[in-house]
Amino acid sequence: MQDTKKGEVVMGKISESRKIKFPEAIGLLVAFVAILMWGALSAGIPTGISICLCSFTAALYGIIVLHKSWNEIQTGILKVIGIGMPATLILLMVGLISGSWLSSGTTPILIYWGLKILNPSIYLAVTFLITAIGGMATGSAWAIMATFGVALMGVANGLGIPAPAAAAAICCGSYLGDKWSPLSDVTNLASAVTEENSFRLFGCMIPTSGVSAGIALVIYAVMGFVMGTHGTFDASQTKEIISTLEDTYTFNPILILPLIVVVVLAVMKKPIFPVLVIGAGIGTVFSILIQGSSVTDALSALYNGYTVTTGNEAIDGLLSGGGLSYMMSLILMLFCAFVFAGIMESMGLLDAILEKLIKVAKSRGNLILISMITTVLGVYMTSSVYVSTIMNGRMYLPAYEKEGIDKIALARTLTECASNFGAIVPWSNGAIIMLSTFGVAWYQYAPYMFNHWLAMILVLICGYTGKFLPLSKKQDIESQDIYNTDTGGK
Structure with missing residues (x-):
């Protein structure tokens, strides 16, 4: 068997590869969803295995039916792995810094202060605000969840706040701040692929994520009030945790230095990978000098995680964890998703769906709805916010321009959509960080992601009503109907 530019030589005949058709793409998509649902709800097998089954099915179809060569498929896989590798390295650093800060006392002192200052009535609202400010300052939702988030989750456990609600408030705030940060990779990427600038995008997002943030803050405040009034908060449990923390660690204000260094370097636009390494390094030094850990124990915490034994099982679970090894099973699942996404890329499956959907859109509202659906679908099928953003940005830019919609609306x-679902898709980096850092699965915290859902609903409302929908000023709008059909909804 020999690869050629046109296809493969099989039994002396050239079998040319062909583009996948829309019905085939939809059929495969349904099959993949069925496999994933079967694995999760019926078979009870690990998500990574379900994704591998999808990959195997897709590769067989590509080779046997579409006559793709293995080199084509492998090239697609390696391309997606290359795109996703930086995010994978950050996941490793999340494990590294988590183990380091638990052993050094950095995370425990933040939990300690939080338990003394916060109460159930204000926890959710304050957490949402703190993480939003942190995300805006650093431009990295992941960094905030791995640092502030860990401490705030510990506070939630001490205050008796339900873990899914606490995780959602942390995640929503972190992602909101990330989207509104000049340092944000997602915002800058969306601006770049649509040939816009991020500061104009910030203004365009005021009616969507800006308004939704205000509504979410009110909802979190009401939830907190209800929890504080009718909840089962046990003050004695909080006092016990505070007392145990005092007995277990040597507290010194300098322990927050690793957090300060990480935030300052992130604000200075330093690459997040070395920033997290530096933060973990300082934490390891503090573990040795302040907590009295041996060099062996301090370094072992980086790989195996930190383990503490206080005699209280709940507190031990709160103060133990992290380490590179803890992240490995999650990273393996992520690599399975990369392989699947690469096969999708080589087959052109999503391109076939996008091209067809663009042709059937008959109004501005429908075009925006379809672009939302395919952007979310892109995250599901590739596990990457970046791949989905680039792919959909390239595909929809001409359609938005010809339909008279300003490019900034596509960036919005x-x-x-891509950023928000990057925290919800089970095999996306954001959801993996949520599971590994907080121990809460996507289906548990997703119902409390008020800002995420409301922002997307508002994008759709803007599309169908025309309110706060920026229109192009370059050409006469009525002459730009690329569909030559009824323009109802415009």
Whole structure:
């Protein structure tokens, strides 16, 4: 068997590869969803295995039916792995810094202060605000969840706040701040692929994620009030945790230095990978000098995680964890998703769906709805916010321009949908960080992601009503109907 530019030589005949058709793409998509649902709800097998089954099915179809060569498929896989590798390295650093800060006392002192200052009535609202400010300052939702988030989750456990609600408030705030940060990779990427600038995008997002943030803050405040009034908060449990923390660690204000260094370097636009390494390094030094850990124990915490034994099982679970090894099973699942996404890329499956859907859109509202759906679908099929943003941005830019919609509206759609679902898709980096850092699965915290859902609903409302929908000023709008059909909804 020999690869050629046109296809493969099989039994002396050239079998040319062909593009996948829309019905085939939809059929495969349904099959993949069925496999994933079967694995999760019926078979009870690990998500990574379900994704591998999808990959195997897709590769067989590509080779046997579409006559793709293995080199084509492998090239697609390696391309997606290359795109996703930086995010994978950050996941490793999340494990590294988590183990380091638990052993050094950095995370425990933040939990300690939080338990003394916060109460159930204000926890959710304050957490949402703190993480939003942190995300805006650093431009990295992942960094905030791995640092502030860990401490705030510990506070939630001490205050008796339900873990899914606490995780959602942390995640929503972190992602909101990330989207509104000049340092944000997602926002800058969406601006770049639509040939816009991020500061104009910030203004365009005020009616969507800006308004939704205000509504979410009110909802979190009401939830907190209800929890504080009718909840089962046990003050004695909080006092016990505070007392145990005092007995277990040597507290010194300098322990927050690793957090300060990480935030300052992130604000200075330093690459997040070395920033997290530096933060973990300082934490390891503090573990040795302040907590009295041996060099062996301090370094072992980086790989195996930190383990503490206080005699209280709940507190031990709160103060133990992290380490590179803890992240490995999650990273393996992520690599399975990369392989699947690469096969999708080589087959052109999503391109076939996008091209067809663009042709059937008959109004501005429908075009925005379809672009939202395919952007979310892109995250599901590739596990990457970046791949989905680039792919959909390239595909929809001409359609938005010809339909008379300003390019900045496409940037808003990409940012609000791809970024938000990057925290919800089970095999996406954001959801993996949520599971590994907080121990809460996507289906548990997703119902409390008020800002995420509301922002996307508002994007859709803007599309169908025309309110706060920026229109192009370059050409006469009525002459730009690329569909030559009824323009109802415009």
